[in-house]
Amino acid sequence: MEDKLIFKKFDGTKIPDIHKYVQDWITENPFGTVTVGCDSQEYPRYIKYAVTICMHYIDDSGCGHGGHVVYCSLMDTNRNMKTDVYTKLWAECELTVKAAEMIGDVGKKVKVHLDYNSVPTEYSNMLYSSGIGYVNAMGFEAFGKPYSYSCHTADMIAKNKVKK
Numbered sequence: 243m244e245d246k247l248i249f250k251k252f253d254g255t256k257i258p259d260i261h262k263y264v265q266d267w268i269t270e271n272p273f274g275t276v277t278v279g280c281d282s283q284e285y286p287r288y289i290k291y292a293v294t295i296c297m298h299y300i301d302d303s304g305c306g307h308g309g310h311v312v313y314c315s316l317m318d319t320n321r322n323m324k325t326d327v328y329t330k331l332w333a334e335c336e337l338t339v340k341a342a343e344m345i346g347d348v349g350k351k352v353k354v355h356l357d358y359n360s361v362p363t364e365y366s367n368m369l370y371s372s373g374i375g376y377v378n379a380m381g382f383e384a385f386g387k388p389y390s391y392s393c394h395t396a397d398m399i400a401k402n403k404v405k406k
Contacts, residue, residue, distance in 0.1 A: 247293060247314045247341055252404065257312055260341075264295065265348040267310065273300045276345065279355035279392030280338040282330060283400035289330060291316040292399035293341045296392045313399050314341070331358070331366060335373045342382050354382040355390035357397070 249257045257263045264276060280293045293314045299307040318333070334357055342352045354377045358370040370386050377384035387393075398404050 247316070247337070247344060249293075249295065249312045249314045249341075251312055260295070260312070260344050261346050261348065263312070264297065264345045267297050268348050268350050271297070271299055273302055273304070274298055274350075275300060275353065276348070276350055277353045277355050277392040278338050278341045278345070279357065279390060279394075279396045280334040280341075281357050281393050281396035281400045282334055283397075284330075288317045288319045290400050291318065291333065291337055292396040293337050294392055294396045294399065295341060295345065296395060311395055313396070315399060327365075328368065331369050332373075335369065335376060339377060339380050339382070343380070352382060354384050355392040356384060356386045357390060357393040359387040361387075 247260075249260045249263075251257070268274065268276070275298045277296045277298070278293070279296070280291060282289050282291045293316075295312050296309055297311070298309040301307060316337070338354050338356065342354050345352050356373045356377065358366045358373045360370055361367060366387070374384045374386055
């Protein structure tokens with residue numbers, strides 16, 4: 243899998259410096275929030291990871307007014323979800339933290355959304371506690387399902403369901 247995350251807009255425009263991009267957005271939207279999420283989808287010959295940075299427009303009264311999303315897609319031809327579920331899911335956590343670290347200090351606390359379920363009987367619960375703990379230890383506020391809405395956007399990108 244690639245070492246560098248290269249983010250872009252939905253029109254295909256690459257963002258050369260994600261820190262500056264998010265910082266400029268925060269300057270224009272001082273009440274807005276920034277969340278980072280990741281999801282993955284297995285295909286026959288690779289796993290597609292999608293990392294999203296969701297910037298939510300909020301006005302000075304606290305009302306939301308939509309959002310702006312940038313994303314990064316990565317293909318991993320070395321992993322197979324059917325034989326290595328743990329590694330696939332943990333890679334989602336690592337990529338999300340990596341993106342949050344790339345954003346860095348922008349004057350707002352970046353929130354990290356993990357696609358891990360808090361319900362013990364669910365598939366992704368095996369990493370819920372360790373993922374939340376890891377993200378918190380890295381200095382970010384972590385949320386899992388059902389509060390990880392940024393992962394839904396990543397899910398749509400990983401499954402190629404986003405129209406450009």
